[in-house]
Amino acid sequence: DAFIPKIIEVNYIEGSGDKRWSSHDFSWTKELEVNNKKVFGNHSFRPNQREVINATMSGCDVFVLMPTGGGKSLTYQLPALICHGITLVISPLVSLIQDQIMHLLQANIPAAYLSANMEWTEQQEILRELTSDYCKYKLLYVTPEKVVKSDNLLRHLENLHFRELLARIVIDEAHCVSQWGHDFRPDYQGLGILKQKFPNTPVLALTATATASVKEDVVQALGLVNCVVFRQSFNRPNLWYSVVPKTKKCLEDIDKFIRENHFDECGIIYCLSRMDCEKVAGNLQECGHKCAFYHGSMDPSQRSFVQNQWSKDEINIICATVAFGMGINKPDVRFVIHHSLPKSIEGYHQECGRAGRDGQRSSCVLYYSYSDYIRVKHMISQGSIEQSPMASGYNRSNMINPGSILETNTENLMRMVSYCENDVDCRRLLQLVHFGEKFNSSTCHKTCDNCLKITNFIEKDVTEIAKQLVELVKLTGQRFSSSHILEVYRGSFSQMVKKNRHETVSLHAAGKHLAKGEASRILHHLVVEDILVEEVKKSDFYGSVSSILKVNELKVCNLFAGHKIILRFPSSVKATKPGKSDATPAKGSLTSGKLNVIPIDTPQPQTEVDLNLSAKL
Numbered sequence: 001d002a003f004i005p006k007i008i009e010v011n012y013i014e015g016s017g018d019k020r021w022s023s024h025d026f027s028w029t030k031e032l033e034v035n036n037k038k039v040f041g042n043h044s045f046r047p048n049q050r051e052v053i054n055a056t057m058s059g060c061d062v063f064v065l066m067p068t069g070g071g072k073s074l075t076y077q078l079p080a081l082i083c084h085g086i087t088l089v090i091s092p093l094v095s096l097i098q099d100q101i102m103h104l105l106q107a108n109i110p111a112a113y114l115s116a117n118m119e120w121t122e123q124q125e126i127l128r129e130l131t132s133d134y135c136k137y138k139l140l141y142v143t144p145e146k147v148v149k150s151d152n153l154l155r156h157l158e159n160l161h162f163r164e165l166l167a168r169i170v171i172d173e174a175h176c177v178s179q180w181g182h183d184f185r186p187d188y189q190g191l192g193i194l195k196q197k198f199p200n201t202p203v204l205a206l207t208a209t210a211t212a213s214v215k216e217d218v219v220q221a222l223g224l225v226n227c228v229v230f231r232q233s234f235n236r237p238n239l240w241y242s243v244v245p246k247t248k249k250c251l252e253d254i255d256k257f258i259r260e261n262h263f264d265e266c267g268i269i270y271c272l273s274r275m276d277c278e279k280v281a282g283n284l285q286e287c288g289h290k291c292a293f294y295h296g297s298m299d300p301s302q303r304s305f306v307q308n309q310w311s312k313d314e315i316n317i318i319c320a321t322v323a324f325g326m327g328i329n330k331p332d333v334r335f336v337i338h339h340s341l342p343k344s345i346e347g348y349h350q351e352c353g354r355a356g357r358d359g360q361r362s363s364c365v366l367y368y369s370y371s372d373y374i375r376v377k378h379m380i381s382q383g384s385i386e387q388s389p390m391a392s393g394y395n396r397s398n399m400i401n402p403g404s405i406l407e408t409n410t411e412n413l414m415r416m417v418s419y420c421e422n423d424v425d426c427r428r429l430l431q432l433v434h435f436g437e438k439f440n441s442s443t444c445h446k447t448c449d450n451c452l453k454i455t456n457f458i459e460k461d462v463t464e465i466a467k468q469l470v471e472l473v474k475l476t477g478q479r480f481s482s483s484h485i486l487e488v489y490r491g492s493f494s495q496m497v498k499k500n501r502h503e504t505v506s507l508h509a510a511g512k513h514l515a516k517g518e519a520s521r522i523l524h525h526l527v528v529e530d531i532l533v534e535e536v537k538k539s540d541f542y543g544s545v546s547s548i549l550k551v552n553e554l555k556v557c558n559l560f561a562g563h564k565i566i567l568r569f570p571s572s573v574k575a576t577k578p579g580k581s582d583a584t585p586a587k588g589s590l591t592s593g594k595l596n597v598i599p600i601d602t603p604q605p606q607t608e609v610d611l612n613l614s615a616k617l
């Protein structure tokens with residue numbers, strides 16, 4: 001029988017900006033600082049690290065949203081070191097776990113891991129150590145499968161708990177809980193059992209990916225009730241973003257781009273299929289680049305050989321599927337190129353995030369064509385698309401609701417398409433809005449293609465369209481997602497539209513005359529302005545999450561009382577045609593041409609942005 005999750009009311013407490021957590025007066029402050037330097041070799045704490053540590057050590061359940069490379073591991077490894085007892089860490093990938101254990105052992109911190117594919121005797125030995133009075137381990141890493149499937153492990157945890165030796169439970173890469181995220185792992189959904197069994201043991205959930213829906217999913221599945229949330233800006237000022245039309249001579253363009261901007265520098269080229277990886281790599285090798293490919297059907301020794309060569313700078317460029325990248329910590333990746341359309345904005349953001357870890361300027365170039373969209377969509381529906389390794393173990397027979405996953409994936413892909421087809425708004429803004437973060441485009445300082453090319457723009461009053469969209473949300477009963485509303489507005493006759501009889505609604509097809517992307521921009525803007533609210537809803541039966549547009553009555557009256565909505569449109573660039581982008585990009589834009597022609601504004605240092613999260617999420 002289907003497991004029907006109970007929906008809990010969650011009380012989120014905003015942690016970022018709360019002075020209490022940055023205090024230096026905790027009884028453990030001194031010990032923290034000493035060990036941070038002595039054991040971990042860090043001179044100071046990075047943004048939010050001290051705060052997260054103080055909150056979790058005070059016994060709170062904590063949810064941390066921190067970009068990749070932000071230093072999440074320290075926020076549980078340091079407490080594990082100085083707290084009495086053992087810290088349980090759930091992590092999705094054995095290779096990630098091994099990497100962490102290696103670092104811990106190097107720092108003389110005793111740690112171990114248990115996974116299903118380990119020798120039985122080895123597992124027994126570790127379990128035996130857990131029962132001893134003087135258990136030497138400070139951290140025990142396990143895969144989610146282990147927790148969900150091994151009663152033996154649970155018994156040992158109960159025993160540790162009984163002896164007051166279970167210090168803390170850490171869920172790393174917590175977004176794997178969510179079907180809404182890009183690395184869904186069914187076993188993560190079973191982790192709620194931990195909070196049920198150990199209600200008073202503090203839980204620390206960490207991720208670099210969290211839209212409102214993912215966060216809600218995670219918190220629900222884990223059963224966190226009072227939860228302190230820390231988040232910081234996901235903006236990466238040193239990454240320069242651009243989307244370039246993908247033509248038949250895409251490989252020539254890539255070669256030229258690298259040669260002119262990043263010659264002999266290190267980079268990743270993400271490709272859709274294994275064959276693409278090999279083709280692109282072969283082609284670039286012929287052009288004289290030190291290049292190799294990496295994908296899921298290579299055997300592990302081949303893969304680690306390539307990864308190793310890359311780490312040692314023996315090769316510069318890796319052409320890879322999304323299987324490559326997890327846990328990669330190379331600081332000087334100067335470019336990430338997407339040879340094809342990524343599956344979601346979250347995935348895209350994370351893949352780009354592997355560039356420029358050292359804070360130096362780096363490029364993120366996406367080659368977009370509408371035909372790739374069709375290709376990706378097809379691969380998703382066939383289940384033939386390569387997953388990131390975090391999502392491996394993803395088993396179709398195991399899925400809770402295959403239909404809803406397909407819908408989610410399709411919606412994620414649609415958002416990625418509209419990102420690519422948007423040739424007006426700041427790329428940073430478009431990405432950050434997706435993470436529920438407000439961003440002022442003027443602080444982009446022309447470090448994305450759209451900000452760069454729009455020197456001349458006209459302002460257009462779109463108030464009437466905005467009113468129609470709001471009206472449409474009301475007419476359809478405030479129970480549909482934004483993509484559905486747009487479908488109706490554009491006059492679609494899709495199954496869904498027909499099923500809900502929207503084609504008889506007075507505003508069906510009212511936005512037919514608009515350029516593609518225009519209505520979605522305006523709708524997006526209404527969400528940013530809080531006139532429409534994207535409400536995350538958990539459907540009680542399958543436990544899946546959907547986001548639904550509602551009208552914010554408090555704000556909407558302004559719209560009808562004469563408040564105007566003005567959006568900027570480029571005056572030099574003609575209106576976008578659906579599916580086709582300009583073959584000749586605007587002059588001076590970040591394309592296969594020289595990056596150096598761009599006037600260099602110094603990007604602002606990454607600042608911590610406090611977000612009024614509780615209001616929105």
Ligand code: ADP
Nearest residue numbers: 042043044045046067068069070071072073074
């Ligand atoms: P995340 O899990 O958030 O992606 P990690 O925990 O893997 O990030 O940390 C990324 C890198 O940052 C690691 O090499 C780590 O040693 C380093 N790091 C973490 N905290 C600090 C700090 N306070 N000072 C200097 N380096 C740090």
Ligand code: MG
Nearest residue numbers: 072073172173
């Ligand atoms: Mg990590």
Ligand code: ZN
Nearest residue numbers: 426444448451
């Ligand atoms: Zn911009």
